[in-house]
Amino acid sequence: xxxxxxxxxxxxxxxxxxxxxxxxxxxxxxxxxxxxxxxxxxxxxxxxxxxxxxxxxxxxxxxxxxxxxxxxxxxxxxxxxxxxxxxxxxxxxxxxxxxxxxxxxxxxxxxxxxxxxxxxxxxxxxxxxxxxxxxxxxxxxxxxxxxxxxxxxxxxxxxxxxxxxxxxxxxxxxxxxxxxxxxxxxxxxxxxxxxxxxxxxxxxxxxxxxxxxxxxxxxxxxxxxxxxxxxxxxxxxxxxxxxxxxxxxxxxxxxxxxxxxxxxxxxxxxxxxxxxxxxxxxxxxxxxxxxxxxxx
Numbered sequence: 001x002x003x004x005x006x007x008x009x010x011x012x013x014x015x016x017x018x019x020x021x022x023x024x025x026x027x028x029x030x031x032x033x034x035x036x037x038x039x040x041x042x043x044x045x046x047x048x049x050x051x052x053x054x055x056x057x058x059x060x061x062x063x064x065x066x067x068x069x070x071x072x073x074x075x076x077x078x079x080x081x082x083x084x085x086x087x088x089x090x091x092x093x094x095x096x097x098x099x100x101x102x103x104x105x106x107x108x109x110x111x112x113x114x115x116x117x118x119x120x121x122x123x124x125x126x127x128x129x130x131x132x133x134x135x136x137x138x139x140x141x142x143x144x145x146x147x148x149x150x151x152x153x154x155x156x157x158x159x160x161x162x163x164x165x166x167x168x169x170x171x172x173x174x175x176x177x178x179x180x181x182x183x184x185x186x187x188x189x190x191x192x193x194x195x196x197x198x199x200x201x202x203x204x205x206x207x208x209x210x211x212x213x214x215x216x217x218x219x220x221x222x223x224x225x226x227x228x229x230x231x232x233x234x235x236x237x238x239x240x241x242x243x244x245x246x247x248x249x250x251x252x253x254x255x256x257x258x259x260x261x262x263x264x265x266x267x268x269x270x271x272x273x274x275x276x277x278x279x280x281x282x283x284x285x286x287x288x289x290x291x292x293x294x295x296x
Contacts, residue, residue: 008232010035012134013086015079017066017123018093020044021284022191023141025051026224027090032057034228039079039086041066042093043287058083065291066093066119069126076126085130088231091120091163092141095285096156096193098203099277108280109155111288116159121166128174135178137234139227140167142183144214147247148254151262152202152275171236184227184238185245188217193282201274213243 014031018024019040025047028038032055040048040061048061060082064075079086094116097108124138131138146164149157164183171181188194188207194217197203207215223240230238239245247254269275280288 005035007034007036009088009228011037012088013037013039013079013083014088014090015039015041015086015123015127016090016092017041017064017119018284019051019061020047020287022193022282023186023189023220023223024092026220027092027227028052028059029055030221030224030228031088031231032059034232036088037083039083041072041075041079043284043291065295066091066123067114068295069122072122072126076130080130085133086127087131087134087136088139089123089127089131089136090139090141090227090231091123093119093123094141094159095288096153096197096281097278097285098152098156098197098200098206098281100152100275101154103275104155104277105279108277111280111292112155113159113162115288116156117162117166120163124166124170128179131179132174132177137180137182137231138167138170138174139182139184139231139238140164141227142167142185144185144187144244144247146183146185147244147251148258150206150258151266152206180234180236182230182235182238184230184240185247186223186240187214187244189223189240190217190219191282191284193284196282196285197278200276200278201272202269202276203278213241216241 014036016024016027019028019042032038038059041064045063052059052061062075062078064071095112140163142164143160145157145160167181167183226240227238
């Protein structure tokens with residue numbers, strides 16, 4: 001691993017959204033090991049404060065909902081005041097839910113899209129002045145779901161495909177200002193969200209029917225380290241695990257393959273009563289619900 005002395009992140013401010021737990025917390029720890037000053041943005045301020053206090057570098061935890069532009073703007077001002085203008089912004093905040101589209105709660109479905117897509121765009125919006133000033137780097141956390149949509153996860157797939165398209169469009173717009181934009185494509189990662197997904201038959205079956213490499217769950221630390229190595233090099237695309245890059249050339253072939261498998265398996269799952277909506281997944285999903293209840 002590159003030492004903090006040699007890392008280009010040393011003494012830079014790095015913003016991570018969705019930083020309280022899971023991959024966000026892993027990214028915070030990883031950039032801190034390289035000497036960056038992390039700004040933790042998200043729900044669950046107590047968890048972010050605890051994480052920030054354990055880091056070996058100056059850090060800041062700011063509570064903000066990425067779907068609320070006003071709270072994000074306040075967070076951006078606080079980051080600038082306390083840590084300086086960010087050189088890197090990682091749009092990581094995300095939620096997920098599963099189940100047949102027609103049976104899912106419309107509010108949960110929309111919340112997934114609002115958080116994963118609109119929230120990422122608003123994160124870019126509030127920090128773009130900083131990235132232009134620092135010739136910085138914006139990293140969009142995407143997914144295998146950006147490359148190939150799967151049944152029973154329509155909101156998540158739509159949001160992640162949209163986030164990928166947004167990042168491509170943004171890259172072309174800001175390149176002339178010296179700002180680089182990357183996309184991180186991830187597979188299943190060992191977070192609260194994925195562990196909760198495995199408790200639900202509808203998503204456990206989905207993962208179980210994927211090819212062996214695609215259904216493996218990868219440790220947060222391994223995924224975070226690979227992402228940050230790509231970040232240090234300002235990559236336009238980062239793949240964690242590396243084999244995901246092989247999906248890019250064949251992504252057009254995925255929809256008919258998924259359709260053939262779905263026709264075979266979904267009727268059986270429906271007959272077994274397994275196609276039950278999950279609601280927002282994991283402790284992060286519950287924290288999102290709690291924050292919205294408190295805001296009302």
